[in-house]
Amino acid sequence: MGHSKFGNVMFAAGMLLICGQAWAADAGIAKKILGDVRVVRAGTSTPLKVGDPLQELDRIIVAATGSAGLTLKDETLISLGPNSTFVIDSFAFDAKTNQGRADVSIVRGAMRYVTGLIAKLNPAAVSVSTTTVVMGVRGTEFIVETTDEK
Amino acid sequence: MKNNLSRLTSLVAVCVLATACATPDRITLLPQADGSPSAVVVHPKAGGELVLSAPYQTALVTSSRAETGSTTAAEVETRYKQLADALPVRAQSFLVYFExxxxxxxxxxxxxxxxxxIAVKSVPAxxxxxxxxxxxxxxDVVNDDISLKRATLIQQKLVDKGIDPKSIEVVGRGKRAPLIPGDNxxxxxxxRVEIRVK
Incomplete structure (x- = not known):
């Protein structure tokens, strides 16, 4: 009886570990931060600092005097200019197969984007959106500038 | 002249009323760092498709209009200087081989x-x-295992040299990416083991 209870606890702990890891799998990292840059995660806004991990569904908000440089796990490079709002809509990357998915949005402001390893193997698994366009890539470096005054 | 002015006035009025004159999204294709060809395919949500396939081609898109144009390296440099400054450095690649x-x-x-x-010290985070x-x-099964063991060995050497273990990820890609192609x-x-520093 006691043994089985212990087993249950271990099982629960194991599930928590597995689920916890799946939930918290990092999508990337903040590399360069200038001025006021914040990350909104699960409704809470905190300052983003160099070295901080980024996760799926994070919203990055760059103030009028700021800029930010981010990398995603597949070596995608991103920079955000002043007055920008950027969202990691979905991200998954398997370093063994280089398969995955990377969908990001620039809601406001300007972004420079250099595709990473996912796009190299499967360009269709990568997209960049604004409120008016969706972009597909073919091994690309480009800039997107947008405004939320539609 | 008067006619032109009144037309301009009515155009402004139309712009204020309609969203068609909203600031367009501007997409600019940049050259690849290695000079290889590239493209970006722009799908306006209103429909249609624009393909940018030459460096410094641009697309201007509003909710009702989409058109291509072009810019120059100099213009990009001034307009988007902050983006260039904030862009993280590209990953550096090192190869090591075993006796x-x-x-x-x-x-x-x-x-x-x-x-x-030296490379690790030169990049933030x-x-x-x-x-x-x-x-x-x-x-694959055997090669995945061998490649992971080799990578883990290098990881240990890097940790021994003082690199923070938390900053290192290890993966065995087996035979998926041979430098010299050909089966068997x-x-x-x-x-080999590749170390990518970013």
Whole structure:
């Protein structure tokens, strides 16, 4: 009886570990931060600092005097200019197969984007959106500038 | 003249009323760092498709209009200087090889480890991806295992040299990415570990 209870606890702990890891799998990292840059995660806004991990569904908000440089796990490079709002809509990357998915949005402001390893193997698994366009890539470096005054 | 002015006035009025004159999204294709061709395919949500396939081509898109145009390197440099400054550096790649049939690195590879340390110090919040590769002899299962063991060995060497273990990720890619292609090839140049510093 006691043994089985212990087993249950271990099982629960194991599930928590597995689920916890799946939930918290990092999508990337903040590399360069200038001025006021914040990350909104699960409704809470905190300052983003160099070295901080980024996760799926994070919203990055760059103030009028700021800029930010981010990398995603597949070596995608991103920079955000002043007055920008950027969202990691979905991200998954398997370093063994280089398969995955990377969908990001620039809601406001300007972004420079250099595709990473996912796009190299499967360009269709990568997209960049604004409120008016969706972009597909073919091994690309480009800039997107947008405004939320539609 | 008066006619033109009144037309302009009515145009402004239309713009104020309609969203058609909203500031367009501006997409600019940049050249690839290695000079290879590239493209971006722009799908306006209103429909249609624009393909930018030459460096400095642009697309201007509003909710009702989409058109291509072009810009110059100089214009991009001034308009988007902050973006260029904030862009993280590209990953640097290092290759190390083992002496045949051993866990001993070649002499050149030991030198590479020192260069990796210098690279790590030069980037903010450095991350290392240690990627093991095998030749193309044998099954995926066996090669995945061998490549992971090789990568783990290098990871240990990097930690011994003072690199933060938390900044290192290890992966075995087996025979998925041979440098010298060809199946069932006993090729020493494929038996390598790549260290990518970003």
């Amino acid at each position: 045949s049939g051993s866990n001993q690195l070649t002499k050149e590879s030991e030198t590479q480890l020192t260069e990796i340390l 450095p991350e290392l991806m240690v990627i093991g590769h095998t030749d193309t002899v044998g099954t 090839l006993d090729e020493p140049r494929n038996r």
